[in-house]
Amino acid sequence: MTGRSAPPKLNPAPEKTFTAERWAEAFESDPFKSIVKKRSGFIVPALLLFSGVFFVLWVIQSSFPAVARFPVYGWVNVNFVYTMAIFPFVWILGYVFVRYIRREVYPLEDELNRKFGKGSKYE
Amino acid sequence: MNKLSIALFLVLIAITLVITYWSAKRVKTTTDFYAAGRRIKGWQNGLAIIGEFLTAAAFLGIGGLISFYGVDGQIYSITWFASFLFVLLVIAEPIRNSGKYTFADIVSYRLDERKIRPLAAINTFLISLMYLIPQMVAAGALSKLLFGIPASSGLIIVGVLMIIYIAFGGMLAATWIQVLKAIMLLTGAYVLAFLVLRQFHFSVNELFAAVANAKDLGPSWLEPGRWLKTPWERLSLGFTLLFGTAALPHVLMRFYTVPSKQHAQGSALWSLTFMLIFHILTFIFGLGAAVLVGNQLIKSLDSGGNIAVPLLARTVAGGQGTLTGELFMAFLIAVAFITIIAAVSGLCIAASSAFSYDFWLRVVKRGNQSHAGQVRTARLAAFGIGVLAIAGGLLLRQVNVAYLAGLAFAIAATANLPTLIFALYWKGLTTKGAVIGMLGGAIVAGVCVLTGPQFMGKQALFPLANPGIVTVPIGFLLTYLGSVLTKDAHSEVMFKELAVRSRSGLEAES
Numbered sequence: 001m002t003g004r005s006a007p008p009k010l011n012p013a014p015e016k017t018f019t020a021e022r023w024a025e026a027f028e029s030d031p032f033k034s035i036v037k038k039r040s041g042f043i044v045p046a047l048l049l050f051s052g053v054f055f056v057l058w059v060i061q062s063s064f065p066a067v068a069r070f071p072v073y074g075w076v077n078v079n080f081v082y083t084m085a086i087f088p089f090v091w092i093l094g095y096v097f098v099r100y101i102r103r104e105v106y107p108l109e110d111e112l113n114r115k116f117g118k119g120s121k122y123e
Numbered sequence: 124m125n126k127l128s129i130a131l132f133l134v135l136i137a138i139t140l141v142i143t144y145w146s147a148k149r150v151k152t153t154t155d156f157y158a159a160g161r162r163i164k165g166w167q168n169g170l171a172i173i174g175e176f177l178t179a180a181a182f183l184g185i186g187g188l189i190s191f192y193g194v195d196g197q198i199y200s201i202t203w204f205a206s207f208l209f210v211l212l213v214i215a216e217p218i219r220n221s222g223k224y225t226f227a228d229i230v231s232y233r234l235d236e237r238k239i240r241p242l243a244a245i246n247t248f249l250i251s252l253m254y255l256i257p258q259m260v261a262a263g264a265l266s267k268l269l270f271g272i273p274a275s276s277g278l279i280i281v282g283v284l285m286i287i288y289i290a291f292g293g294m295l296a297a298t299w300i301q302v303l304k305a306i307m308l309l310t311g312a313y314v315l316a317f318l319v320l321r322q323f324h325f326s327v328n329e330l331f332a333a334v335a336n337a338k339d340l341g342p343s344w345l346e347p348g349r350w351l352k353t354p355w356e357r358l359s360l361g362f363t364l365l366f367g368t369a370a371l372p373h374v375l376m377r378f379y380t381v382p383s384k385q386h387a388q389g390s391a392l393w394s395l396t397f398m399l400i401f402h403i404l405t406f407i408f409g410l411g412a413a414v415l416v417g418n419q420l421i422k423s424l425d426s427g428g429n430i431a432v433p434l435l436a437r438t439v440a441g442g443q444g445t446l447t448g449e450l451f452m453a454f455l456i457a458v459a460f461i462t463i464i465a466a467v468s469g470l471c472i473a474a475s476s477a478f479s480y481d482f483w484l485r486v487v488k489r490g491n492q493s494h495a496g497q498v499r500t501a502r503l504a505a506f507g508i509g510v511l512a513i514a515g516g517l518l519l520r521q522v523n524v525a526y527l528a529g530l531a532f533a534i535a536a537t538a539n540l541p542t543l544i545f546a547l548y549w550k551g552l553t554t555k556g557a558v559i560g561m562l563g564g565a566i567v568a569g570v571c572v573l574t575g576p577q578f579m580g581k582q583a584l585f586p587l588a589n590p591g592i593v594t595v596p597i598g599f600l601l602t603y604l605g606s607v608l609t610k611d612a613h614s615e616v617m618f619k620e621l622a623v624r625s626r627s628g629l630e631a632e633s
Binding site for chain 2: 018020023024026027032035036039043046047050054058061062063065068069073074075076077079080083084086087088090091093094095097098101102106109112113116117
């Protein structure tokens with residue numbers, strides 16, 4: 001994967017060497033279904049949480065100015081603390097996602113590759 | 124100041140030309156030209172991606188905005204940063220797994236290529252050009268402000284350098300110039316933040332107290348509402364930036380430069396990390412400039428606030444007339460200018476690939492063009508785009524073209540994102556649905572921006588300057604309705620292929 005690319009072909013569209021049957025079988029396979037389930041199992045709640053955190057910021061800034069300016073430490077107020085807390089929150093969510101995918105999903109993708117990719121019974 | 128800045132700028136330009144020469148010798152295939160040979164590592168691509176984003180608007184603009192209006196300006200920092208989580212979760216890996224060079228590769232994979240690719244190419248071309256022209260105009264204005272040279276000369280210099288970088292070095296040169304720029308920008312930003320905080324004994328509370336107690340400022344600088352007056356304005360700006368960023372063609376293209384899905388995912392996380400370490404500092408620059416430089420002086424030199432950060436650098440590094448103060452200011456000015464050139468180069472390659480690869484090779488030539496011919500067309504396209512951008516910048520430099528950047532974000536979020544998301548995740552997408560969504564979305568976004576306050580000012584017919592909260596749902600709805608009302612058996616069959624390929628990396632381009 002890391003070497004130089006192969007000599008260019010005349011038609012550089014994404015390669016389509018698999019047959020439709022091979023793709024359909026891969027789509028219906030257990031590893032692929034598990035991949036979809038595991039990915040959605042993280043992504044959907046993560047996006048909901050992420051949207052919720054931003055929605056609360058919007059509500060505080062738009063509708064509760066007294067809460068936004070409420071002092072936390074000296075002149076540092078709730079609006080500033082909440083805004084700054086979003087930075088580590090978003091980063092941690094991203095980091096946990098990458099760890100999760102590498103631990104839970106990549107082994108399934110390897111399994112799918114062994115069944116349907118290069119070197120499988122199809123070749 | 125000007126001579127020192129120009130000298131530093133020339134040194135940086137010399138370095139970028141060496142990078143371009145080095146890259147040009149390595150660009151032999153179309154993959155080298157469009158995707159840097161897919162040899163860029165995750166952290167390198169992460170730096171290059173933030174290089175695309177840390178434009179003059181981010182580096183100079185947010186600081187000026189916070190200086191003039193207070194912490195409301197942080198919305199740009201927080202939303203640009205957060206948009207990369209969306210990219211990481213939903214887009215980065217599937218894009219790398221399914222396409223070859225461009226956004227159009229993904230949508231035409233399962234849809235009727237003859238209908239969808241030209242449209243995707245036109246959208247990509249227009250988005251990139253609309254984002255490029257304001258950058259060129261800003262480059263001219265900044266060159267006058269920062270170096271004291273005429274705006275038209277500055278604009279032409281930027282355009283010519285952009286053509287040289289891309290026509291000779293392609294994506295490889297663009298990537299390494301972005302990496303260089305990102306490293307310098309982050310270094311400069313941290314030195315500046317250190318020097319500013321030192322003035323306040325490294326206490327954010329002391330900085331805030333200085334803002335609250337300053338004669339021309341006050342506690343309102345630390346509260347939301349000074350700039351964004353209505354809740355809808357705030358929500359819509361966030362929405363447009365969040366979703367527009369995720370569908371900008373020059374950002375999506377970056378995920379093809381890495382060798383594998385792991386690197387694509389890694390580069391999105393790296394870019395999130397680098398964005399974090401830059402954007403947590405913007406309030407220090409803005410509030411620091413407001414207190415230490417003063418908004419009156421900043422406004423007297425530039426009503427847009429773009430000079431706030433360089434002036435702050437001079438003040439905290441020793442002050443006007445001191446060697447350290449002038450040197451640090453000159454360094455930041457030179458970096459800011461390199462920032463602009465690197466940013467326009469990324470846009471240039473996105474626009475030229477839309478023409479040379481999506482339109483010329485895939486539509487006109489039906490994929491039949493020799494390899495050498497493809498690279499030649501790509502180089503000519505880069506030259507043409509560069510000339511167009513210079514001409515557009517010169518023609519429009521007296522006009523306020525800030526709305527064009529807003530329009531680019533709005534079209535990306537409204538027209539491209541729904542098709543991209545549905546192509547990857549929804550079985551029911553049809554070619555007609557995608558055409559209706561892309562065409563309709565672009566028209567809706569265009570109408571809302573051109574009848575909105577950014578273009579019409581106080582006579583605006585549409586109330587929101589950034590229309591994302593209205594147009595993005597319309598874009599999704601148009602694509603959905605267009606799809607459920609039409610049939611496309613081919614797309615349904617191909618969905619299985621694309622779903623497996625995008626989510627597992629099976630048969631991904633190497």
